Amino acid sequence: MKLYKxxxxxxxxxxxxxxTNAQYSGGIVRGDTSVLKVSSFLGNTxxxxxxxxxxxxxxxxxxxxxxxETAFIPSGGTQPIIAASSGNAIIPQNxxxxxxxxxxxxxxxxxxxxxxxxxxIFVDGSVANNGSLILKSDAIGTASVGISTGSISGNxxxxxxxxxKRAWRFLSTPLKGNINxxxxxxxxxxxxxxxxxxxxxxxxxxxxxxPSKTNAGMMVGGSSTSIKQYLxxxxxxxxxxxxxxxxxxxxDATTNNALCVFVTAPYNNGNTNINAAAVATTLSAxxxxxxxxxxKSLVPxxxxxxxxxxxxxxxxxxxxxITLSGNIxxxxxxxxxxxxxxxxxxxxxxxxRTAQTYNLVGVGSGSLYNNSTAIQSGQxxxxxxxxxxxxxxxxxESDKAIGSKNIFRTNSGIVQVMRHTLRRNIGGxxxxxxxxxxxxxxxxxxxxxxxxxxxxxxxxxxIVLRSANGSYSIEERPLxxxxxxxxxxxxxxxxxxYTLELTGENxxxxxxxxxxxxxAYTNTNLPLSITDTNRYNFTVDANAAxxxxxxxxxxxxxxxxxxxxVQFTNINATQKGAAVQINWKVATEQNIKQYVVxxxxxxxxxxxxxxxxxxxxxxxSYNAMDNSSINGSNYYRIxxxxxxxxxxxxxxxxxxxxxxENNISVYPNPIVENKLNIHLQNVSKGNYTIELINxxxxxxxxxYLQHEGASxxxxxxxxxxxxxxxxxxKAVDEQGVVFTEKVVVGNKF
Numbered sequence: 001m002k003l004y005k006x007x008x009x010x011x012x013x014x015x016x017x018x019x020t021n022a023q024y025s026g027g028i029v030r031g032d033t034s035v036l037k038v039s040s041f042l043g044n045t046x047x048x049x050x051x052x053x054x055x056x057x058x059x060x061x062x063x064x065x066x067x068x069e070t071a072f073i074p075s076g077g078t079q080p081i082i083a084a085s086s087g088n089a090i091i092p093q094n095x096x097x098x099x100x101x102x103x104x105x106x107x108x109x110x111x112x113x114x115x116x117x118x119x120x121i122f123v124d125g126s127v128a129n130n131g132s133l134i135l136k137s138d139a140i141g142t143a144s145v146g147i148s149t150g151s152i153s154g155n156x157x158x159x160x161x162x163x164x165k166r167a168w169r170f171l172s173t174p175l176k177g178n179i180n181x182x183x184x185x186x187x188x189x190x191x192x193x194x195x196x197x198x199x200x201x202x203x204x205x206x207x208x209x210x211p212s213k214t215n216a217g218m219m220v221g222g223s224s225t226s227i228k229q230y231l232x233x234x235x236x237x238x239x240x241x242x243x244x245x246x247x248x249x250x251x252d253a254t255t256n257n258a259l260c261v262f263v264t265a266p267y268n269n270g271n272t273n274i275n276a277a278a279v280a281t282t283l284s285a286x287x288x289x290x291x292x293x294x295x296k297s298l299v300p301x302x303x304x305x306x307x308x309x310x311x312x313x314x315x316x317x318x319x320x321x322i323t324l325s326g327n328i329x330x331x332x333x334x335x336x337x338x339x340x341x342x343x344x345x346x347x348x349x350x351x352x353r354t355a356q357t358y359n360l361v362g363v364g365s366g367s368l369y370n371n372s373t374a375i376q377s378g379q380x381x382x383x384x385x386x387x388x389x390x391x392x393x394x395x396x397e398s399d400k401a402i403g404s405k406n407i408f409r410t411n412s413g414i415v416q417v418m419r420h421t422l423r424r425n426i427g428g429x430x431x432x433x434x435x436x437x438x439x440x441x442x443x444x445x446x447x448x449x450x451x452x453x454x455x456x457x458x459x460x461x462x463i464v465l466r467s468a469n470g471s472y473s474i475e476e477r478p479l480x481x482x483x484x485x486x487x488x489x490x491x492x493x494x495x496x497x498y499t500l501e502l503t504g505e506n507x508x509x510x511x512x513x514x515x516x517x518x519x520a521y522t523n524t525n526l527p528l529s530i531t532d533t534n535r536y537n538f539t540v541d542a543n544a545a546x547x548x549x550x551x552x553x554x555x556x557x558x559x560x561x562x563x564x565x566v567q568f569t570n571i572n573a574t575q576k577g578a579a580v581q582i583n584w585k586v587a588t589e590q591n592i593k594q595y596v597v598x599x600x601x602x603x604x605x606x607x608x609x610x611x612x613x614x615x616x617x618x619x620x621s622y623n624a625m626d627n628s629s630i631n632g633s634n635y636y637r638i639x640x641x642x643x644x645x646x647x648x649x650x651x652x653x654x655x656x657x658x659x660x661e662n663n664i665s666v667y668p669n670p671i672v673e674n675k676l677n678i679h680l681q682n683v684s685k686g687n688y689t690i691e692l693i694n695x696x697x698x699x700x701x702x703x704y705l706q707h708e709g710a711s712x713x714x715x716x717x718x719x720x721x722x723x724x725x726x727x728x729x730k731a732v733d734e735q736g737v738v739f740t741e742k743v744v745v746g747n748k749f
Contacts, residue, residue, distance in 0.1 A: 043070035043098075048077025053086045054105070068094050075102025075125065082131070088112040091119040093140065099125040099150065107131040107154070115143035117161075122146040123291075129154030135314055137161040137282060142377055144315040147397045148291060156289040158314050160378040162199070162263045164280040167337035167345045170380035171261050172310030175287030178253040183227070183241035184217035186250050186285035188267045197282050198267030201227050202274055206239045211270045217241035219270030226262040226274075230308040230382075232301055233670065234726070234744050235260065251287055255296065258310035258380035260335075262345070283378075289314060296393040298326070300385040303633075304450070306333070308380050309393050315400040316374035320356045322399055324383075326391025330354055331453035331474055333382035334375070348456040350473040351381075352439055355415045359453075359473045360435030374401035386450040416440040416479065417505040418515075418530075418553065422463040422490060424498050433461040437474045438486045438553075444478040447637055447649025451476050456670075459724055463490050466549065468568040468650045469675075469715065480513060480555050483646065488551040492720070493540045500538065500551065504530035513557045521550050528553070566592050566640045568650040573636050574712030580626040580655050581708075582636045589618055591643045597624045600635040614640070631658035655711045656681050663739060664688075664731045670744035676716040676729070678705070684733055685709030690716060691730040692743070700727075718745070 044062040057064045059080070060071070073080060082089050082105070091097055093116045099105055103125030107113050111131040115121060118141035127133065129152060135143035137159035145152070158173055173186070184190065189198040191212055200219060201211075207220035217240055218225070225237035229248055238259075243249040248257050265272045266281040294312040311317055319332055330353045337346035339360075350359045358373065375381060385391045418438040423430050436455075445451065448467050453474035455464045464471040466487040477484065488500075500517075507513060507530040515528040517536060521543075528534045540546045571584040582597055592614035598606040610624040626634065634657060638650040662682045678690070685708055692701040703716050724745050731739040 043072055043096075045071070046073040046080055046103075048074060048079070050078060052078050052081040054080035054082045055086055055089050066095050066097060067092050070096045070098065073097070073099045073103040073105060073125070075100060075104075079104040079106065081106045081108060082111045082113050083108045084110045088114070091115045091121070091143075093118045096120045096122065096146070098122045099127065101125055101150070104128060107133060117141045117143055120144045120146045123148040123150040123152055125150045127152040129156065132157065135159060139163065139280070144377060144400075145289065145291065145313070146315060147400050149397065152289050152291065154288075155286050156314075157284060157286045158289075158378070160283045162281050162283060164278040165337060166262070166264050166278045168260055168262050168335060169337050169346075170258060170308065170335045171283070172256045172258050172378055172380050173250055173283070173285040173287075174256060174290050174312055174314040174377060175251045175285055176253060176255055176290055177251060177287035179287075181249045181251050181287060182213070182217075182243045183238075183248075183250045183259070184211070184213055185242075186287075187261075187283045188217060188241060189284070191269065193267065193269055196266050196280065197284055199261065199263050199281060199283060200265050200267055200270070200272040200274065201225075201241055201261070203237065203239075207270075209270060213242055215240070215242075219272070219274075221274050226264075228260045230258070230260070230306070233305050234742060250285055255294070256290065256310045256312055258308040260308075260380075292397065294395045296395075298328075298383070298385055298391045298393065300388050300391070303387045304384060305388070306382045306384050309383055310380040311375050311377060312395055313400060314377050316376050317395060317399045318401045319351050319375050319381075320353050321396075323394040323396065324391070325394070326389060327386040327450070328391050328393070329384040329386060329450040329453070331384070331451065332375075333384075333453070333456060334358075334379070336360075347434075347458045347460075348473075349435075350437075350453045350456075352437060352453070352474045352476075354441060354444075354451070354476060355417050355437065355439045357417065357419075357437070358435075359419075359437045360421065360432060384450060384454075414441060414479065414506060416507050418486060419501075419503040419505065420463055420465070420486075420488060421501040421503075422461055422498060423501055424461070424494075424496060430499065434458060434463045436463050436465050436472070436488075438465055439474060439476045440479050440484075441476070442479050444476045445649075446477055446647065447639075448472075457492075457674075457724075459492065461490065461492050461494075463488065465489075469570060480557060483557070484555045486553040486555075487549065488553070489549050490547055490551075493547045495541055497537065497539050500536045501533060502528060502536070502553070503533040504528070507531055513555060516554045516556075518552050518554060519550060520552075521546050566590075566642070566648060568638065568640075568648075570715070571636070571638060571650045571653050572713050572715070573634070573653040573655045574708050575629070575655055575657055576625070576708065578627075578629065580629045580634055580636070580657075581623055582626065582638075582653065583621065583623045584638050584650060585619065585621045586640075587619055589614060589616055589620055592616055593641050593643050595622060596639040596641070597626075598637050598639055599626060600637075601630055601633065606635075606637065629655070629657050632656065653713055654679070655713065657711055658682075663741075664729075665741055666729055666743050671718075674718045674720050674722070674745075676718060676743075677713065678716065678729075678731075679711075679713045680707050681711045683707065683709075683711075683739070684735070684737075686734045689730075689732045691732075692718065692722065692745075693728045693730055694723075695726055699730075 044060050044066050050059045101124045106128040109130045114134045116136050117138045134157045138161050202221040203218045203225040206216045207218045208215045211217045227238050228235045265279040290312040298307050332351040334349050336349045339347045420436040422433045452472045455471045455473045465475040466489050515530050517526040566586050566589050573582045595612045597610040599609045600606040634655045636653050640648050665679045688705050690703045691699045727743050729741045729743045
């Protein structure tokens with residue numbers, strides 16, 4: 001090594017000070033203060049006492065340009081410049097460039113810095129980008145901007161590689177800006193045909209023969225538009241990709257937008273055979289990079305509304321550390337395009353921030369998700385806002401997940417998980433078809449609330465946990481201290497052999513706890529290991545009892561009897577003049593002492609309004625009156641208590657009272673598990689005809705309900721053979737008054 005390099009290394013070594021509360025992250029020593037100068041023994045260091053040529057290997061302490069290593073650019077002296085005279089620079093795969101506090105990397109006009117796939121740049125100083133900065137993406141991976149406190153100026157080009165599979169994808173790009181920000185300009189190459197770049201987008205109604213920046217930008221074709229946005233709890237097809245007529249751009253001056261895109265092939269100016277086999281492509285977009293703390297402001301229009309949120313960073317992020325404010329549920333919904341799912345175009349997977357895991361993991365059915373899978377750069381996901389008040393999702397630089405960082409189980413509390421996976425042998429391979437999670441922790445709510453993730457149904461096989469009237473992909477409860485039961489439902493099954501895989505996690509902290517799988521169809525009881533994986537093989541045949549509510553898991557802690565808790569089968573509330581009548585039905589009612597009716601005006605804080613003794617007869621019905629209802633929303637739930645003191649909640653029913661517009665609405669919307677939950681608000685007493693009308697104007701389902709007047713809620717089951725998609729709910733009273741609402745069945749795009 002040359003003498004000046006040795007002297008520089010010694011100088012850097014002597015300049016290091018001890019950092020309190022320091023940590024090593026992505027090759028950078030971090031602490032309470034800004035990142036300090038780091039000596040060359042930690043990596044390849046820029047020498048500030050030579051020339052400014054960034055690409056000259058003699059300007060680096062290791063005598064070579066950074067390659068598959070960690071490199072540092074400290075402050076002071078001569079700072080690096082990428083200039084046209086010295087050529088463009090390429091950062092190789094698996095190389096980290098760290099610009100320390102006070103450090104400056106300049107990219108001159110006409111010059112280019114490219115980060116290859118899996119390369120990263122960390123900026124605590126600054127990048128003066130007057131040329132081009134490109135973050136590449138390919139089949140190997142994607143370049144990223146790591147945890148940074150500094151800035152990158154100028155336009156940055158961010159790529160997202162899409163493998164060859166015909167599938168829906170929740171996509172975005174981590175950019176902002178109000179110039180050249182349309183979908184067409186970026187993801188459709190501004191009408192340039194570039195091999196293996198861009199995406200062909202089509203519409204049967206708004207497509208044109210020659211897509212361009214002056215028209216819809218979409219080719220004619222398909223049975224539905226291949227790009228959608230999510231508005232007011234339903235999917236809405238875009239009418240153009242040029243940001244015309246109030247249609248969304250890819251990003252705007254403040255943030256990036258989330259879209260759902262069916263990707264099959266690169267952009268080809270409307271000449272793509274959209275029914276052909278998929279071709280891999282790369283989406284490219286150019287704008288100002290989003291860095292620093294970034295907040296997404298959510299403005300729901302109804303309680304329980306789902307909103308699609310885009311990852312704002314050119315980096316994957318840890319879903320468990322994202323900051324939520326307002327009444328947002330603790331579960332995220334992602335679309336996994338790698339799953340077989342409905343029509344082999346993917347399916348939903350649900351992430352529990354409580355247990356920090358997904359409901360379906362592993363390589364079965366093609367899914368690449370595991371417990372430590374982060375939200376990827378360019379990925380979007382659903383959140384649910386529990387009320388109609390503004391809420392925020394805030395991303396911080398510290399949320400970024402770099403490299404192999406493990407984001408699982410950072411919660412120091414005890415979180416017990418029972419993982420349910422439905423599997424079937426397809427083509428000689430045992431595939432994971434669907435999954436559900438039972439989660440138990442100190443402080444968990446025994447009642448159903450918004451932290452229990454409602455199931456987004458698949459048109460193929462489904463598995464859920466049942467609680468009261470609801471079906472959940474994730475159900476949260478308190479830690480098991482006595483007895484508890486998980487009720488399992490499967491549907492959309494075939495006459496075939498299946499495997500139910502049950503895996504317990506973190507149950508070793510409950511001494512004496514046992515679990516038993518009960519198969520009601522075969523009258524089989526199978527003792528389960530709560531610390532290992534259990535596999536139960538079963539068959540679904542022509543008998544309806546061989547599917548549906550066939551299984552349950554019964555937990556017992558140092559108890560000899562196996563009495564099951566009460567199972568609520570229905571609860572509804574109906575306005576009766578100025579009062580509200582609450583009705584509920586129960587099954588498996590044994591050794592129950594009483595029921596307590598609780599009420600809330602905000603869905604969070606409940607008070608007792610009535611108590612009734614239990615009949616202890618299966619399939620019993622009960623009712624109570626609330627003579628102190630308020631104008632607005634009145635929420636009700638039932639608390640059961642057995643003779644041993646064990647308690648269990650029903651789900652929540654709501655009645656809206658007051659001088660409000662008469663209407664009939666559906667919740668949740670999209671409809672899950674083929675059940676219409678209809679809320680009638682300030683409408684007349686009498687019989688109502690209920691119809692579902694498809695997009696062709698054809699009535700595909702008709703039913704009737706009897707309403708007692710004013711406001712109330714009722715449930716109607718619709719046939720399982722009704723196709724997923726968009727419908728209009730039509731309700732007609734005895735006088736011919738018609739109410740309509742757009743609804744979505746089965747969450748199919």
